[in-house]
Amino acid sequence: MVTLADLQVRTLGPCTVSSPLAMYVSERETNEYYVGETDRILYDDTVELITARGLPLDELPTFEAGGPRRSIFFDPAATKVGVVTCGGLCPGLNDVIRAIVLELHTHYGVRDVVGFQHGYAGMVEANGHPVVQLTPEYVARINERGGTILGSSRGAQDPVAIVDRLVELDIDILLVIGGDGSMRGAHNIGREIESRGLSIGIVGVPKTIDNDIPHIGQSFGFSTAFAKAAESIKAARVEVEAAVGGVGIVKVMGRHAGFIACYAALANHDADFVLIPEVEFSLDGENGLLPLLARRVSERGSAVIVLAEGAGQDLIPADDRTDASGNAVLGDIAGFLRDQIGKDFANRSQPLTMRYFNPGYAIRSVPADASDSVYCARLAQIAVHAAMSGRTDMVVGRRRHRFVNVPIPFVTSGSHSVSPDGDLWLSVLESTAQPFSMR
Ligand SMILES: Nc1ncnc2c1ncn2[C@@H]1O[C@H](COP(=O)(O)OP(=O)(O)OP(=O)(O)O)[C@@H](O)[C@H]1O
Ligand SMILES: O=P(O)(O)OC[C@H]1O[C@](O)(CO)[C@@H](O)[C@@H]1O
8 A cells, every 4th residue: 555655755865955946945845745635626426436446535646746945965066967868759858858958057057967868778888879968058949859859769778787877977866758668767777876875866757658657647748749640630531521431540659548549539529439448349249340430431421530559459469579678569450440441341332432540650759839848848847856956766747737756666556548437536546556666
């Protein structure tokens, strides 16, 4: 069971340096925990459901408020910070890098900020990627570009070698921008740092295009990404309406969570079917996709299917392969559906014009929109505040409009997925209710 102690963010030690930000720190800022406050805003029937499932109402997820502290741990004049981006791309990575550098430079006076190239792999010296000196001038306009100026990578790396590199470069703080795999990696690096008795802080800014990391609220870049995906759905609508027996399939990313598919579909109401990993579906039978699709097309002339890449994996042969980081390689559900729909319409002698859209990488490689851009900057600032105050082994997030500091084990020990029954609270609570080890 999760206890309040588990919610405490680890620190490297007592804060030692008086903060230059004293005026900037609000009264309620120091070590406050949002004990259950927001989670108590539950509807009666939700409370009933939670109780019926034996979940602990009094131990709802609550975290330390993010923000600047009165005292900081690191002396800005002598502090060196490293930044790394890992995993898949996501809109806003450059916004986060930029805001980290500017926050460190402008508000804390930290002048030595370096970027590691190509993820954790590039941190290991044997891989030969030199670090990049990140100055305000260097990062000035990087937010206008998609991707990450630092590059990224997947694949396992040895935390011992990474800590060796941090020591070699005299890094005091490592800021990791990455997904759940990256945060597992960060936790391992943190443990290696701890086992050597080093005072190196490690703080994460969680990143995932799939919006599937628990406890952090909406992940940055997600809103930009689904807005981009919605453009493809709109295009599919236009195409199929002009065709005879038009069926459009729009495949979007979403390995385990269908948030992109759902939000993009909701954005303009152009989709007739939304298939996501969280909801199993069958091809045939009364509620089978094929007869429903055929009926829809005969009644309305066309139909659009929005398909998350992880949907319907039980319908196709499993692919045993994994990517470099150990993530399962998904089966080709889009190819399978195109094939099945083609055969089904032919059997019915029903005219069919198939249009296939795969906006895949196009939605995650764009720059962040205005809203995401601001969100990225604020997350980055909260991460810098946490790191400078000596907090470690944690990530930043925003829950119910408040920025919070979340210990890494929370974000790596559950998952965030679409709740088909609408009981979103329960899916969050259930992931919290699992006992987990902080080590
Ligand atoms: N289970 C793990 N334990 C330790 N480190 C890991 C683990 N999984 C991944 N990593 C490290 O994190 C890096 C990024 O992981 P991964 O490729 O899974 O992307 P991610 O951070 O989950 O982002 P995305 O959401 O884009 O998949 C890898 O290069 C690897 O070094
Ligand atoms: O092709 P890549 O870079 O491994 O990334 C693909 C995966 O990355 C994600 O975007 C998560 O970052 C998934 O939705 C997708 O399956």
